[in-house]
Amino acid sequence: MSTPRTARHKAHFTPKRDLRPIFTSLNGDNSWLLSFPRPESEHRSSGKAYFHIVHDAWLNGPMVQISSWLVYLSLSSAPAVTNGAGVEDLVRELESSAAEAGIIRRPQEEGVDGRSPIDAILINFHYGDHLHGPTLLTFSHSIPVFTTADGAPLIKKLNRFTSITTVPDLDPAFTGDWNAVHRASGLPSYLKVFRVKGHHELNFLTALLWESAPDTHEAVLYSPHGLHTATPALQALLHHAEPSFSTLAILHGLKESWNWSWQTTFGAKNGLELYRESRARYWVSTHNDRLGYRGLLWWIVNDIFRSVEWALGQEKQDQEASKDVKVEEVGNGECFVLE
Template identity: 70%
Template sequence: MSNPRGAKHRAHFTLKRDLRPILTSLNGDNSWLLSFPRPEPERKTSGKAYFHIVHDPWLNGPEVQISSWLHEGETGHSPIDAIHLSFHYGDHLHVPTLLTFDPSIPVFTTTDGAPIIRKSNHFTSITAYADLDPTFTGDWSAIRRAPGLPSYITVFRIKGHHELNFFTALLWSPAPDTHEAVLYSPHGLHTSTPALQALLHHADPSFSTLALLHGLKESWTWSWQTTFGAKSGLELYRESRARYWVATHNDRLGYGGVVWWLVTDIFRSVEWALGQEKGGQEVRKDVKVEEVKNGECFVLE
């Protein structure tokens, strides 16, 4: 455990209050450890305080600093409880990294991602979940929970106008009438998407948004914008009423081959997005984007 991450954990645990979800950056870009507190009875029976989900791990490369502790604990078993893969492209579903994990860890992913993982013949439990129907009305309580996930965690995805533009929700229910969400949209999507509007404004049961994980950079392939960046993030932040905006998929990547000629990344700031929102008027400093560095954690208070 790196010193910054360890210090933040110790500060949180020594306050002697209810445990809160924790985000830990695994590669400084888009790979995360999402740690959700277990109910008290489960803590006693399992001996574990958190349910740990590894999200989109890409850990075989120069950006990795802390991957080794994910794979084996002191007893020789991985402390990871589940793996979540939000998208089937290689920077989200990285097979060489996945092969380093214990094959008994349950994996849940999209219908496009499941065949890729099954082809590797590594994991024993793979669950595919479909995108929500465009006619979704907001009642997420009826969504079938993925095997391998406890009753207090629900995950589902909303697809936008293109496969790159999607929105994933992970809802944590610490009590029957309390629901909190971590919302993830690495490339952004149109906020007018009907299923997204239904979730954000007509959710049943209602939930509060702990964190929005969304990047600031725009990505273009020739004249086609594939990643919407800061402006889209600000719109989603406003509509979701998120407590925190955490930057993800925002690193400076090196491209090679044909991609080097086709792809252009434009790095924006939240101040730029606020200026766009206000039509060039004076910028208000009322929005902060949390940058969680490689190996560090962020407690969602």
């Protein structure tokens, strides 16, 4: 039975053309299946058209930190998939569509070498709504996990995964040569992942650099809580990058979050600044759900939901500069093709 998601796959694959990344929302908030096209040279050997990364999976129950009376978060609606097997089904669905279009000879076969069709798990942050233990335990132990220095010991405690790699952080004195940043072992040569740290552990940016063609690089910049755009390493990455790249998309939310008078999530205004500075082709909304709070957290957290129109009203730009700003909202279980 065809769904809006599979219809998008087929529309992209027919007629045959250069493949583009496909992002699928797993929970309507901040969990994604990020599918990056593989080079044609890998299609035969892998039997797959895409390299599939599970991003900050929170799919199974609430997030409880220490105790439910202290920190308890819940999503506003049930995730589209609730475990690793469900995500694997999404991968097979996409690869089957590619096979039907003749892009690959066959989709990933069930149980080849006992490996999951998921190629990697990326955990960008060590708090429980990003690194959700009950969800991670539902994924195959064979999937390589890439995470932060703070996240690695927490994932090791799960005693689940055989490969855990720390994603490098850019040096504060980074000057723009991102190719010199140590490549995370286990990722293919056409993908690179690293982070930019901000003034607080909540405020960071993850950069995924994809080589879409020989000597052509595109970036996806993920900053769920926002990052001051004046951060020196970010400025060097955006304006002095070597090799040069274009920003395909930013993944950034619209809501602001405050703990009393301390702003922890910068929201739409910061997202608009990053969108402008990076000259991104797309702005994809993430981490923007109306979460349910209980316990002590209920008393101290205040979410303020903003719109891009509000953010445009806050900046000093002429009307022409404001016309083409659009935020892509990807529904729970739906996908977006980044053309």
